[in-house]
Every structure is written in C-alpha cells, then in structure tokens.
Amino acid sequence: MTPSYVIPPLLGIPLIGLALVRCDDPWKAVVLRSSLGGFASLLFATYGAVDVAVTEALVGTLLSTLLYTVAIKSTTTFRLLQHPQASMPPEQEQQLRRLLSMVGLRLELIGIAPSSATGDLHAAFIRNDENQPTVLIRHRSLLAELTARDSHAVREMNLILDPSLGSR
Incomplete structure (x- = not known):
C-alpha cells in the first residue's frame, strides 16, 4: 500500500x-x-x-x-533600431508594442547599432522620402503574421519588409 x-x-x-x-x-x-x-x-x-x-x-x-x-x-525580444534624434512617436511605439504582444514579442528600442552588424536587429525605424514614419522589418514570416493579426495597424504604421534583404 x-x-x-x-x-x-x-x-x-x-x-x-x-x-x-x-x-x-x-x-x-x-x-x-x-x-x-x-x-x-x-x-x-x-x-x-x-x-x-x-x-x-x-x-x-x-x-x-x-x-x-x-x-x-x-527569443521573445524584438529589437528595433532607431536614431536618437528621429525617434518613433509614443503613440506609434505603443501601437507597435500592442501588435508585437499579439505574437508573444516584447519591443526593445536600440539607439546605436550593435557591433555585430545587423544580426541582432529585427527592424529599423526610419522616415521615408515623404518623411512618413516607416518600420523596416527583416523577417518576412513575422510581417506576414502581423499582417494576418491586424492588417489595418500594419498599414497604418507603415510596416514593410526591409528592401535591403533582396529576394531572401
């Protein structure tokens, strides 16, 4: 027993x-x-x-x-590079945090690029030719997942695939 x-x-x-x-x-x-x-x-x-x-x-x-x-x-940290003088507006940052939390990621803003080139970065915040805030994402599958979750927010925040990746 x-x-x-x-x-x-x-x-x-x-x-x-x-x-x-x-x-x-x-x-x-x-x-x-x-x-x-x-x-x-x-x-x-x-x-x-x-x-x-x-x-x-x-x-x-x-x-x-x-x-x-x-x-x-x-593996659950999304690292976003942004220039200290051209930082992301707070409302867009909050919207990006909300969007990333839908897929289990948390946002980490980085002011200076790490020395190991772009391997540690997942996206970069820039202002395009029309001075519109843009987030260049380096992961196609992540962009597709975010678009599937909330396509309106992805368009509104101007999240696009980084064109420097080419056909990868």
Missing part, C-alpha cells in the same frame, strides 16, 4: 505534465517545468533515492529553469 504522503507527488507529476504539454505561454511553461522537477525530486526523496532527488533538484529544476529563462528572454 502506498503511504498517504506519496500521493501528492504521484498525482502532481501527471497533472503538471499535462498542463505543461498544453501550455502556450513560454513563461508559464518554465514555471510548470520547474514545479514538475520539484515534484519529481520529492517523489525520489520519498522513495529513498536521495542522490537522484538532489540531482533532479539541481539539474532538472534549477539549471534547466535558468537555461529556459535565458533562451525565452533572448
């Missing part, structure tokens, strides 16, 4: 695993993954496998949570 103190980890692991598989938000998934490792550590410790429990707690919970957090933070 299973002792009653083992039941919470035994029930928690499949329930958290199911919630983890069905989760859409990467930040919620990190929390669920971390709690899954915690429950597994408890279960291992309960059955006397203390060495496995400590390993699961350190590697499966702490280290993996740290690595997932760094990976999610770096």
Whole structure:
C-alpha cells in the first residue's frame, strides 16, 4: 500500500505534465517545468533515492529553469533600431508594442547599432522620402503574421519588409 504522503507527488507529476504539454505561454511553461522537477525530486526523496532527488533538484529544476529563462528572454525580444534624434512617436511605439504582444514579442528600442552588424536587429525605424514614419522589418514570416493579426495597424504604421534583404 502506498503511504498517504506519496500521493501528492504521484498525482502532481501527471497533472503538471499535462498542463505543461498544453501550455502556450513560454513563461508559464518554465514555471510548470520547474514545479514538475520539484515534484519529481520529492517523489525520489520519498522513495529513498536521495542522490537522484538532489540531482533532479539541481539539474532538472534549477539549471534547466535558468537555461529556459535565458533562451525565452533572448527569443521573445524584438529589437528595433532607431536614431536618437528621429525617434518613433509614443503613440506609434505603443501601437507597435500592442501588435508585437499579439505574437508573444516584447519591443526593445536600440539607439546605436550593435557591433555585430545587423544580426541582432529585427527592424529599423526610419522616415521615408515623404518623411512618413516607416518600420523596416527583416523577417518576412513575422510581417506576414502581423499582417494576418491586424492588417489595418500594419498599414497604418507603415510596416514593410526591409528592401535591403533582396529576394531572401
């Protein structure tokens, strides 16, 4: 017979695993993954496998949570280059933040181009020949997704594919 103190980890692991598989938000998934490792550590410790429990707690919970957090933070940031003297109007910035949040991205405004050329940039804010604010996006699939979500806002903000990319 299973002792009653083992039941919470035994029930928690499949329930958290199911919630983890069905989760859409990467930040919620990190929390669920971390709690899954915690429950597994408890279960291992309960059955006397203390060495496995400590390993699961350190590697499966702490280290993996740290690595997932760094990976999610770096992949959910949309870096926009803008000249400090010709910055984006606040209402357009808010509209762009709202539009990007629809696809799970957060906006980071950069005043000076990074030294690694354009690899770290996702878009640039410029004023075109008619002095109209324009955002040159470097990712065709992102522009298509934003257009599918809110084509009116994309046209209004003048989001276009960066012409320097050519046929890529």
